[in-house]
Amino acid sequence: MAAPSVLTNPLREGARIRRTPQPCAMVIFGASGDLTARKLVPALYHLARERLLPPGLSVVGCSRSPYTHEQFREKMRQALKEHSRVSEQDAPIVESFTKNIYYLPVDTGNPSAYGPLAEFLSELDRDHGASGNRVYYLATPPSSFPVIARHLGGAGLARPGGAEKNWARIVIEKPFGHDLQSARDLNRVVTGVFGEQNVYRIDHYLGKETVQNLLVFRFANGIFEPIWNRRYIDHVQITVAEDLGVENRAAYFEEAGLLRDMIQSHVLQLLSLVTMEASARFEARALRDEKAKVMRCFRSITAEEADRFAVRGQYIAGFVAGRRVEAYRSESDVDPASVTETYAALKVFVDNWRWADVPFYIRSGKRLAKKVTEISIQFRRVPHLLFGNRAADTIEPNLLSLQIQPDEGISLKFSAKYPGTMMQIRPVKMQFQYGESFGAEPPSAYETLLLDCMLGDNSLFTRNDSVELSWELVDPILARWKEDGRKGLAFYEAGSWGPSEADSFIERDGRRWQRL
């Protein structure tokens, strides 16, 4: 992808050397939290270790906790030991990396706390040659997003120096709002301060190598795109299943529910990648335009239609991976009479020339039979069966499966003649597995996304229109579910593939969920 930040350096022209960002300061709000220790600092360390970060990069942790620089560095050293692969040999690298980590206690709700931050960042600019370039990472509760954005703007930190050559970017974690209106409000504040091109809404799902490969698969291979349409495709299923429950996120999940937590964000983004048109260039704006364009074609589901187009469920006690697990309602921090959905299935139509009348079945849930994310493209049956009825019974439609996780790969099911004198037809599978063809370890999603952000490449980040369009689709369903309360909530045993109502939901259309 284009890397405008480094094009002026002639030593980079024509070279196979990797993209590295300009020197900058990364400010992490909520730095005392889990995300910083588990994901952000380990990801930054790996990037630094692999020479993917610039000299002069500094990391500034901010939160209410009263750490000194050295105490915070020690905490981060500890985090690296626990959450990344650090060997004895890496000691000088860890030392060099953590030397550039700083800490500043900041009460994010207090506007006067941002003055000292501005001064501190200026000092770092002078000492590290960061030229006023900044990334603000909000690893805080969502309610703080607009507050921090406003105060950063108020302190002049959102447009450092006011010069075009300096940049300030803000990274926010999902959820981007809890409904359409709150998403619009958040977008208004954050884009008002930083400008949309500098807002990076991070969805770690989109940083996964196999999700990116979906675009390569579709647009770098000539044979699939001609049949990627209503003429050849019967329907598409997207499954994002987890065997885990809500773990330590029960309080958040109780409020959010599965539709907000998974479908509004990850799954609809996957759907847009499956259905979008090819962009003119592999470049952020063009890609995001195409994604938004197709999302505008997602057929609205009214609250009245919600029963016909959506199913929700909640897990009861059961067995997962041979272990007895309790019901959702028995989890700590969950209301014993909770009606929060832990499973949701949707039928979505994309009303355009390519996809008219092709149903897209989406399902996602907690405590399902196994952890798997897969996109299954089922092709239409052959128009005429020439092998007689007996053989025809065993002819299954072609199925293209894109396995996103865990065993990343692509498989194509087709029919073959069973050897012998009789005409017996069996489905066979042609399989490509990443692990077999490429032994190289991909970077973690956070490494990919943090680096992209510092490089100014927002292709894999969600744009405001996409966020709002996805809320437009799910909002009426959420409203209906809220109104219905307990009514319509199906239950499923933990360790199963979801409620039987979800099976009936797809079987009504003469189809079945793929066995995964």
Add this chain to the structure above:
Amino acid sequence: MGDALESLIWGQPREANVSALTAELDALWRSATEDAESPNAVIRACALTLLVYTESEEAGREVSNLLGALTLQNPCRALIMVVRPEESAAGLSAWISAVCHLPAPGEKQVCCEHITIVARGDAARDLDKVVIPLMVSGLPVYVWWRSGRRTQPEPFQKIMRYVDRVIIDSGLFVYPEADLTTISDRIQRSGGHPATNDLNWARITPWRELVAQCFDSEDTRPYLDRISEVRVEYSERGADVNPGLGQGVLFTAWLAGRLGWQLAGRGPQAVPPGARQGDIAGRTFSFKGEAGDIGVKLIPRREGEECGAGFLSLKLKAVGDLPATFSLACGGDRNVVTTRTEIPGRQPIERTVRLEVLDEIGLLNEELKFSNRDRLYEEVLTLVALMTAS
């Protein structure tokens, strides 16, 4: 799984009939895939054909031992050719085996084919007739030229018609400057087909990357136009081959090409201060840039074993109102390098990062990540030819 296959999977080569190698391989794999549900089940994986050219059985054995690490990242049909035309007794012999690895516990073993062909005496002339049919259809064919020889023997030229890419290691060349010039001529004559890659060029990629990073900042970028002095120290431990000198020449040509320097001269060979008898002299080059003269010194050092075969340190000095120095030095541990930017009136910016010293297979794996021509390398070779023309 049959005994024959099982022993192959454990890496034991089996002598095979040269005239029926494809059939022998097919038969073996068929027996493996018939037993797909067995816990010992295997998958045959192949993304390219890799032809390895060697000139001694010892070199062939070395390559065989390295293949596991290569096929882990780049599943391929590996065909090691041991070419011995000088032997009086003519003959072609072949061995087949498999290189396998387990991607994850409980999964099937992923196996790649490994064929060794030894061509002795006049039989070396028929090598192409054995090798060409063994190229896997529809997949790219790469040659790993694991020899210090820079010219190809005649039968190999027939093979080259079907090859997409040749990977050489100019670090093995005894006279790197002259030999790189020969490679440059050949690339120009062939129009770049097959593409040429050089493991010795790949060895300095991390150094080039780190040097480029020094000038990404808008504060330091202007210094790039005012470089006056470049000093490269490389490890030279008196072996027959000089990877460090070749790297230094390639690095200099890269800088000169990217920064538009014009060659002004090739100075007397630089003898390092404190040199002992028998020390090898380095090289000096002078260039003219927009901001004046630039002197480049390539200095061999006896010490520095811990940094591997290559650069020990780089220093770039830039003139101006505030002269600056950008230095990179291999650390006490061979896995790290420390970079330092010094500009008067500012705190030096220093950091330590990993600098993996890759072995041949590591470098080869890196090269195989790219499938396109490395035009920059080709440009650099053209400049090397100019710089080293006598």
